[in-house]
Amino acid sequence: MSPCRARARGLGLAAAIVVAVVSVAPTPGQGAAGDARRAPATVTASFVGTNAGAVPDAAPGACGSATPGTRDLTFAASGLPGRVSFVSVEVTMSHGWSGDVALTLIAPNGVAAPVMVRAGAATSADCGNGKDYEGTYTFSDGASTNLWATALAADGALAIAPGHYRASGPFSGAPVSLSAPFAGVPDANGTWTLRVQDVNKAVTGTVSGARLTLTTTDPVPCQQATARLAAAQASVSTLSAAVKRTTTKLRKLKQNDAAPAKVKKAKAKVRKAKAALAAGQTELAVAEAVRAAVC
Numbered sequence: 001m002s003p004c005r006a007r008a009r010g011l012g013l014a015a016a017i018v019v020a021v022v023s024v025a026p027t028p029g030q031g032a033a034g035d036a037r038r039a040p041a042t043v044t045a046s047f048v049g050t051n052a053g054a055v056p057d058a059a060p061g062a063c064g065s066a067t068p069g070t071r072d073l074t075f076a077a078s079g080l081p082g083r084v085s086f087v088s089v090e091v092t093m094s095h096g097w098s099g100d101v102a103l104t105l106i107a108p109n110g111v112a113a114p115v116m117v118r119a120g121a122a123t124s125a126d127c128g129n130g131k132d133y134e135g136t137y138t139f140s141d142g143a144s145t146n147l148w149a150t151a152l153a154a155d156g157a158l159a160i161a162p163g164h165y166r167a168s169g170p171f172s173g174a175p176v177s178l179s180a181p182f183a184g185v186p187d188a189n190g191t192w193t194l195r196v197q198d199v200n201k202a203v204t205g206t207v208s209g210a211r212l213t214l215t216t217t218d219p220v221p222c223q224q225a226t227a228r229l230a231a232a233q234a235s236v237s238t239l240s241a242a243v244k245r246t247t248t249k250l251r252k253l254k255q256n257d258a259a260p261a262k263v264k265k266a267k268a269k270v271r272k273a274k275a276a277l278a279a280g281q282t283e284l285a286v287a288e289a290v291r292a293a294v295c
């Protein structure tokens, strides 16, 4: 292992700031305007990570067998419909030994996928590549450059050039998809985590910022709108029955000259039932309009 060349610069990330850039795009190749209403809704949004800072060094031990030091950066994802179709993660970091660093992205439901794991370490006991991380590195399936190969290149560079790279897993520089592992996540909204680990003792580093960009696609807006309409119709039916029931009870109380307190209580129940029905009818009107727009 080389001498420690840690460059913790503490660039510092301000308080948690969520930046969401949302766009809704139609399906590529759609035809007439009428088809656009049936197009899947695609949304892309970016979220700034929180909890940037120094990454704790690994505990003492041989390469690959030490207990890692961990820093988790989190992203509060919101406003995303449907399933994940594309993932991009950007991390700004400095570290004096890229072979120490393991980056893992974790979805709100716990599904995890490697981003970059110990560049150059072909086996567990391999200490990996000694080039630095220095700058901003973006990982996505849209990249054509392999970071592992860049790290191993005998180009005399001290640091791996910042840029856009493919993800890769442990013990291999072969590119892996960063998007596919998350395609089955049922809800992209929630807390995503970029786990930054330092797996070997001595050289250290710092993560000064991160950003997660997610694209999700809702492939079945018509089905969802139909389900919403059915639920609204069922609700109105139930609420109408409640109005009828409470009204009937009130009428009987009056016919039987019930105590004023009982009549008053029954009137309150009628008012409450009618208010609930009015709200249900409003939702039904909205559901009908939504379904008409997307189906």
Ligand SMILES: [Ca+2]
Residues within 6 Å of the ligand: 057, 058, 100, 198, 199, 200, 201, 202, 203, 204
């Ligand atoms: Ca280390």
